[in-house]
Amino acid sequence: MSSKVAKLVSAYRQHLTVPWQAGLAAIQRVIFAVYDKADELRLRANVEEFALATQQAGKQWLLLDLTNAFPEWMAAQEYRDAYFRRPSRLAGYQTSELSEFVADLTTQLKARIVTEAGPDTVVALMGVGTLFGVARVSSVVEGVKEAVEGRLLVFFPGEHHPENHTYRLLDARDGWNYLAVPLLATD
Numbered sequence: 001m002s003s004k005v006a007k008l009v010s011a012y013r014q015h016l017t018v019p020w021q022a023g024l025a026a027i028q029r030v031i032f033a034v035y036d037k038a039d040e041l042r043l044r045a046n047v048e049e050f051a052l053a054t055q056q057a058g059k060q061w062l063l064l065d066l067t068n069a070f071p072e073w074m075a076a077q078e079y080r081d082a083y084f085r086r087p088s089r090l091a092g093y094q095t096s097e098l099s100e101f102v103a104d105l106t107t108q109l110k111a112r113i114v115t116e117a118g119p120d121t122v123v124a125l126m127g128v129g130t131l132f133g134v135a136r137v138s139s140v141v142e143g144v145k146e147a148v149e150g151r152l153l154v155f156f157p158g159e160h161h162p163e164n165h166t167y168r169l170l171d172a173r174d175g176w177n178y179l180a181v182p183l184l185a186t187d
Contacts, residue, residue: 005038005042007185008035009049009084012153015183016057020120026145030180032151040129050153059150060121064109065129070134073101078175106143119149129157141180160184 010018012033027111033050035043047063074083109125117123123144127135137154145152160182 004036004039004185005046005049008033008043008183009046009053011183011185012050013053013057015181016053016059020151025178029148029150030119030141030145030154031183032156032160032180033183034156034158034160035185037129040157043155043157044126047124047155050124054122058071058120060118061124062113062117062121063124063126064112065126066105066140067130069105069127070130073104086106094118101159102139102143105135106140106146109140109144113144113147117148117150121150122153123148123150124153124155126155128154154180 012031014136051061051063077083113123125140125144128140131137131140136158141152143153
């Protein structure tokens with residue numbers, strides 16, 4: 001296993017040793033596992049280490065992969081062929097239809113969370129980097145966090161800036177201020 005990913009697993013394992021408080025606000029139950037975008041494949045290859053750490057801590061694990069969420073949603077759209085012929089039309093698509101994508105995605109995620117997760121479950125979101133340029137990760141997190149009774153773990157390829165508590169997806173977009181618990185691959 002890559003040393004950076006191993007360090008992130010170690011930070012996650014250590015975080016799980018702290019007993020879960022009841023009655024926390026939804027934002028206090030969100031964890032961002034922040035890693036370098038270059039480590040995406042390594043993290044994916046070792047995601048079972050996170051599942052194992054979760055199970056060893058006596059918790060349940062539910063992995064939700066968003067990697068294909070947008071292509072699957074787009075394939076179901078009536079006017080998809082027109083957008084594929086002229087992708088520039090997607091610029092106008094940004095406001096209404098893409099907010100529909102986020103709404104549909106959060107509805108699907110919440111349905112799975114409600115039926116498959118309980119108060120001792122870590123719900124892990126993987127593949128959030130594929131939302132870049134399509135939807136904001138913060139919108140998806142905001143849309144599902146209340147449905148998660150246990151903890152919401154977001155595998156986040158990007159940066160965390162502790163001085164102002166901002167996150168930047170893929171180190172490219174302006175960051176947003178979010179009060180989730182950051183896990184970093186540090187010594």
